Amino acid sequence: MPELPEVETVMRGLTPVLVGRTLTSLTARRADLRWPLPKNMEKQLVGQPITALERRAKYILIHFQHGLSLLVHLGMSGRMVIDDGKTALEKHDHVILKTDAGMRVRFNDARRFGMMDIMETETARQHKLLVHLGHEPLSRSFTAKSLLAAIQTRKTAIKTAIMDQEVVVGVGNIYASEALFMAGIHPKRSASTVKQAEAEKLVEAIKKVLKRAIEKGGSTLRDYVQADGELGYFQHEFAVYGRKGEPCKNCKKPLEHMTIGARSTFFCVNCQK
């Protein structure tokens, strides 16, 4: 389940394989993922040098020299598998990229919640999927002040609010539970009731939780092509997520579970108010 740290890790792993290389082939093995794949992907991108990779929210942008960019979202089950192009393709390998260095990148996505699109690099920020995105959580612009401004009129649960990409991007279901636990805020609290001091703690917690996860991903990136060629899916140590009934690491009281906005939520009723 790729959240921001996973996407960041995948992007960092792809960078040395792709940047500075020329795309020698691109094969779309089906016409759609979540939505139809762009028309003539191959014609638009093959033969072009890749100049840079970038992450925005949970999207990866692959920039090409001729001014087009490939936008990729991993969805729920999307993976980027790097290999030398000599092994057999696997089930759910939907899009295959090859470079002039002989490396192959396979976009494998069992559930097909992922997506790809091609856009002009210059106007990428105006793309309908990117234009409404809120602050990057690890940027300086994401502060208690900016968070409060975004949520002070919102009556929805604070957990739902921080998962809203217009408020702050990249906080998915898992890290939302983790960050709220770290900040001592009950996930069901109305967002509008969050006070300045709590917002400060929450912003701090979101940054810390995400940074820690990226560092863990980073540690597995030393040899970015792992034995199985898979990038960036590392073991997490969660404080609350998936730990219903287990003792709170803080107070030992059994952790609780509830559904908020149709999403599984874990918290400590004693430590989070």
Next chain:
DNA sequence: CTTTCGTCCTGACTGC
């Protein structure tokens, strides 16, 4: 405008 809910998809897991 805000908020909720349905939807897409398939593998993993549960219960009988």
Next chain:
DNA sequence: TGCAGTCAGGACGAAA
């Protein structure tokens, strides 16, 4: 062991 049913989840888009 097999099968049916349930759950998981990002984010759009429709509905309330």
